[in-house]
């Protein structure tokens with residue numbers, strides 16, 4: 326169980342990026358996080374991953390506070406961030422370097438097979454396409470078998486077709502060990518296809534605005550009326566989250582940009 | 589050119605032909621291009637040789653290739669060339685080692701920590717602005733005219749490119765890649781070994797090679813200031829005794845050994861840079 330208890334983050338330059346985020350995510354749950362640009366989504370994931378420390382509150386995993394990068398918490402960034410001097414297999418095995426060689430090779434081979442890149446094991450990262458590179462990044466994050474996997478807009482740099490493909494891959498991989506997933510995305514459909522719950526954030530400072538349950542049967546049909554219903558609810562919540570933000574931000578008289586431009 | 593009509597008359601067969609051509613093209617130019625570069629120097633050498641043989645010039649100030657070759661062979665046979673080359677090589681080696689050592693350590697420190705950058709870098713940049721040869725009189729006063737002052741001068745020449753290269757490389761290591769190391773909880777030494785070292789390696793090899801280049805330049809300067817041994821001494825000796833062939837032979841020796849040592853660094857670095865190199869090789 327991942328618990329955030331009144332987590333706040335104020336950057337050294339005075340920007341209040343997060344304020345009073347309280348959140349519980351159960352084992353195996355998939356939580357999607359949406360919200361306007363700059364509302365602290367990345368800041369929140371970085372606080373959970375231990376890359377940054379919260380200024381207030383505490384992140385707890387299974388009852389223990391997370392004080393730095395944690396062996397049971399993995400993260401996937403928007404860019405693959407592969408190490409160019411390691412082969413694909415070397416990158417995938419990067420996090421289990423302390424294991425015996427045989428076990429390492431076995432787990433790397435399994436992971437590569439699961440993301441469909443067995444034939445690329447000995448290739449350098451720069452020879453991969455964007456989608457392949459992100460699949461390697463996913464494999465690298467999953468090989469140490471994290472309990473919690475954080476994904477910060479992992480597919481936003483990819484074309485629509487590759488993105489749909491990787492969403493399927495992600496669900497497949499998730500089914501293997503059922504880690505908790507926290508997925509930040511600006512693609513509402515992606516959130517609804519993948520998540521059990523969609524959390525909407527609002528900015529200045531970043532707070533939880535709304536949570537929408539998403540218990541559609543899997544695999545999910547983007548064309549169905551039920552899907553559309555959930556999507557409308559999320560879009561409406563997003564819209565409102567931005568309206569409020571404009572009103573509460575002191576001195577700001579901007580008009581709401583409206584649904585089409587919420588990100 | 590001949591592909592035009594073929595494409596029309598024999599559709600299916602053009603495909604392999606095209607492939608063959610695109611494959612051959614880089615292969616041909618790989619040999620053709622260096623060969624083109626050889627035409628001018630080899631042509632001039634042959635022309636000069638012929639001119640001297642034909643009695644158009646006595647070739648005393650500009651010796652023909654055959655005389656240079658003979659001088660070279662003779663110096664090699666008496667073992668003199670090897671002795672002088674070994675001394676020069678030793679000086680470059682010692683100066684290079686010292687310069688690389690200091691350059692690497694100081695470059696890493698100033699690249700890594702902003703405070704030490706502000707403390708140390710301005711002084712070093714000011715020193716860098718001084719033409720290094722200007723230090724020679726001081727080095728001789730301090731260290732005498734023998735090996736110490738020579739090696740020091742070479743070390744100073746090697747130091748700056750290595751220092752700048754390492755500092756730049758360390759400063760520009762991608763923070764995002766370092767974060768990958770942090771996510772996997774690498775210890776300090778592991779972070780250096782698995783992330784920082786490989787990340788700075790390409791720039792470091794470049795810095796070493798330009799440092800070595802300067803090392804060879806400075807060994808000549810060092811040996812001009814009163815040496816009794818070394819390839820630089822052969823140059824001076826050839827000038828004073830009016831033996832241009834000996835001068836050219838020493839220059840050739842410099843070129844060959846310089847190129848060889850540079851190639852050794854490149855070769856030693858190859859296994860660490862395959863990930864980068866494989867692109868250039870294709």
Ligand SMILES: Nc1ncnc2c1ncn2[C@@H]1O[C@H](COP(=O)(O)OP(=O)(O)O)[C@@H](O)[C@H]1O
Pocket residue numbers: 336337338340341342360361362363364365366367368369
């Ligand atoms: N390292 C940082 N230093 C200062 N301010 C930052 C830093 N990172 C993010 N911010 C600010 O914090 C707010 C939230 O940023 P971020 O978490 O990146 O938002 P999101 O990922 O939702 O787009 C923004 O106003 C941003 O400008």
Ligand SMILES: [Mg+2]
Pocket residue numbers: 366367368
């Ligand atoms: Mg972000």
